[in-house]
Amino acid sequence: MTTASPPSPLRLLAISGSIRRASHCTAVLRSLQPLLPPEATLELFPLDEIPLYNADLDGDQPPAAVVQLKEAIKSADGLIVCSPEYNYGIPGVLKNAIDWASRPGFASPLKGKPALIMTASPGTAGGVRAQAQIRDALAATLARPLVRQHIAIAGVATRIQEGQLVDKPTLDIIQAGLLELIEESRWIATRSAET
Structure with a gap:
């Protein structure tokens, strides 16, 4: 009888579209590690030192x-x-980071990279308009935004306590998205190994 080998380690990179110290989005991202399987690690990359894009x-x-x-x-x-979502759109700091990361065109580190996109807002729409723009910007870089229901966290300020997202229904929806991201990431890794 053979035993299944343990899943290979999986590295996920989290990027917040806000550089505010008490950012709700950063709090959401800091809450994700417990939702992941043990072989997955999460690194949060801050955007506050990325300069404005200049060719x-x-x-x-x-x-x-x-x-x-x-x-x-x-x-x-x-x-x-x-x-x-800022003024119905993508925050400049995030768009700027995508612009830098999209270079060189058609061969950037974003090419083929699966991406789970979430938005969070104190308002009732949860940032869905910005989410559409983020999806479009990432798709233009040849990244692979996940095709799933939108994860738009409305009223986010009421769902965070002591810097952590604590709302169970929201965490459950996010966990489903994370599992889809992991599945897509593994599929891409398997496909790459076969070629």
């Missing part, structure tokens, strides 16, 4: 923070983005 700096020696961002994306098996 003049996008050459052989890009800014150190940009190099770190691209390396973190490249070494991750999947991405988790949680973002607020």
Whole structure:
């Protein structure tokens, strides 16, 4: 009788669309590790040191923070983005990071990378308009935004206590999305190993 080998380690990279110290989105991302299987690890990458995109700096020696961002994306098996919505749209800090990470075009570290996209807002819509823009921006980089119901956390301020997301129904929905991301990441890894 053979025993199944344990699942291979899985590395997920979390990116918050807010750099505010008390960000609700960052609190959501910090709450995810307990929802993951033991072989999955989660790293939160802060965007506060990423400079504004400038093609003049996008050459052989890009800014150190940009190099770190691209390396973190490249070494991750999947991405988790949680973002607020600013004026019905994607926050500038997140769009800027996507712009940097999308280089070089058609061969960036985002290419083929599965991504779970969530938005969170104190309002009633949960950031769905920004979510559509984030999906479009990531799809344009050839990343693989998951095709699933939107995870839009409305009234997020009431669902967080002491810097952690505590609302069980919301955590259950997010966990379903995380499991889908893990499944997609493993499928891509298996497919890559076969080619």
